[in-house]
Amino acid sequence: MEDKPLLEKSNETEIIIEEQNKFINNNNANSNLYQQQQQPIYYNNQQPQQQPIYYNNQLQQPPIYNNQQAQAVPPIYYNQQQPQQAVPPVFMNQNEQYQQQQQQVYSMNNNNNNNNNNNLNSNYEQIEMKGTNEKGGKHCASLIISLIGIGSFIGLIVSIAIGSSVGIGVCATIVAIVEIALIIELCCFSSTMKSLKNKGTIEEQITLVDRIREQKPKIGMHVECYHYEMRTRTVTSTTYNSQTGKHETTFRTETYQEKVVTHTETKYFQFKTFTDTSANIDFSSMSELTVKLTLTKEWNHGDSKTEKKYQKFEKKFRQQNQNRDTHCDFIHLFEVDHFQPYLLIIPHPSKLPFAMKRSFFVFATLLFFSWPYRLWFDSQCRFATFQIKKTIFY
Numbered sequence: 001m002e003d004k005p006l007l008e009k010s011n012e013t014e015i016i017i018e019e020q021n022k023f024i025n026n027n028n029a030n031s032n033l034y035q036q037q038q039q040p041i042y043y044n045n046q047q048p049q050q051q052p053i054y055y056n057n058q059l060q061q062p063p064i065y066n067n068q069q070a071q072a073v074p075p076i077y078y079n080q081q082q083p084q085q086a087v088p089p090v091f092m093n094q095n096e097q098y099q100q101q102q103q104q105v106y107s108m109n110n111n112n113n114n115n116n117n118n119n120l121n122s123n124y125e126q127i128e129m130k131g132t133n134e135k136g137g138k139h140c141a142s143l144i145i146s147l148i149g150i151g152s153f154i155g156l157i158v159s160i161a162i163g164s165s166v167g168i169g170v171c172a173t174i175v176a177i178v179e180i181a182l183i184i185e186l187c188c189f190s191s192t193m194k195s196l197k198n199k200g201t202i203e204e205q206i207t208l209v210d211r212i213r214e215q216k217p218k219i220g221m222h223v224e225c226y227h228y229e230m231r232t233r234t235v236t237s238t239t240y241n242s243q244t245g246k247h248e249t250t251f252r253t254e255t256y257q258e259k260v261v262t263h264t265e266t267k268y269f270q271f272k273t274f275t276d277t278s279a280n281i282d283f284s285s286m287s288e289l290t291v292k293l294t295l296t297k298e299w300n301h302g303d304s305k306t307e308k309k310y311q312k313f314e315k316k317f318r319q320q321n322q323n324r325d326t327h328c329d330f331i332h333l334f335e336v337d338h339f340q341p342y343l344l345i346i347p348h349p350s351k352l353p354f355a356m357k358r359s360f361f362v363f364a365t366l367l368f369f370s371w372p373y374r375l376w377f378d379s380q381c382r383f384a385t386f387q388i389k390k391t392i393f394y
Contacts, residue, residue, distance in 0.1 A: 141185070142371045149178035149368040166240075182365050191342050192374050195292050196358045199344035202286055205293070209386075211338050213276040217299055217390045218335040219310075220268035221317050225325035226261040263324045266333070269313050271306065277389040290352075291345040292381040295388060299334055302393035309394045336388065344381075353380060 152174035159167030186193055200208070233256065238249050277300075301307040322328050346352050354360075356377065364373040 139371055139374045142182075142374060145178055145181055145185070146368045146371045149175060149182070152178060153368065178368075179366065182368075182370060186362065186365050186370070191292075191294075192377050193358065193361060194340070194342040195344040196356065196361060198340045198342060199346055199352075199356075201348065202345055205343050205345050206281075208338065208340070208343070209281065209295075212295075212336055212340075212388060213278055215337045215339075216274055217392065218268055218333065219271070219299060219392065220266060220333045221314060222266045222331045222333055223264065223317070223321045224261060224329045224331075225263040225321060225327065226259055226329075227326040228257045229260050230255055231258045232256075263321070265321060267317055268333070269310055271309075271392045271394050274390055274392045275302070277391050278387065281386055286345055286382075286384075288347050289345070290347065290381050292383050293343040293345055294383070294385045295339065295341055295343065296385065297334060297336060297339060297388040297390070299390040299392060302391045306392060306394040336390070339388070356380065 152171050156168060156171035156175055159171055198208075232253055235252050235254055236249060237252070238247050240246075241248050301310065318330060321330075355373075361370075361373055361377075364370060
């Protein structure tokens, strides 16, 4: 077996060394490629401000680019695998983002306004107005008194014509009593007179109702203690004796009972706060009408604590006064400043009829025309009722 030349051995050694160097260079190149693939891909040469946090190859917090946060697709990171097609993240322009925020705020405000309008509409109360036909014929007391007055006045004229002194005296007395009764009813009980006293335009009446709603109510009790005593009195009567042709005077003594009041007291319940729970009036339907508005009032306890405190107040007040005399009358009080039971809403003072005045009403009453005037007044008005509600809290 022949030995190979020494030159051929050296050539083989050089070939082996070159192959080893190629293998090392290939390994270094693969290592560099692997390190490059471990780094994230950045778009538009923009370096992220902070490194994202990953768990189980899932992005926990997207990176931020130029103070703009990626919305749709986070950057793709490769894990020793051939990357697919990289999709750049979607960024919003600042103007577009501002417009979107403004549109969201605008839609939220519209929803709130719609809810508020619905709440206001539910709180507003459309007052039901009644026609004139539903109120006519309810002044029966005025009719009866006026008929008595007219009859007495006619009797007085007849008595004067025939010269009857007795008839004149009787009829004149009845006429005077009827006039006094009409004036008392006119000043104290007539809803027509109270409406004429409190007449005003729709703006003035809205202001008055709002003022009443703002007032703090006064709630309490009043007591009057009394007894009756027997009294005697002498009664003088004069009669005409036809036989002698003279007037005869007689005297007699009679007994009667008189009420004697011995004690009165008024005490108010002390509470901390209150709220007005009245419905809001919709005056839009009254703008061109003459409306006679009737106001009523009521109050309620705000909670069980207030109810118990008021019951204790009432019980204590009764115990302090119920034995002061033979009879005791207890009255519950509910007062609101500026409250008026009747209001007259007029469209404009210039459109008010000439006869719709207090002086004209008084003049008609003195002439026994109170009932016809009230019927005419009712024919000119529409009628409505509204309730003032107060809720108290101790």
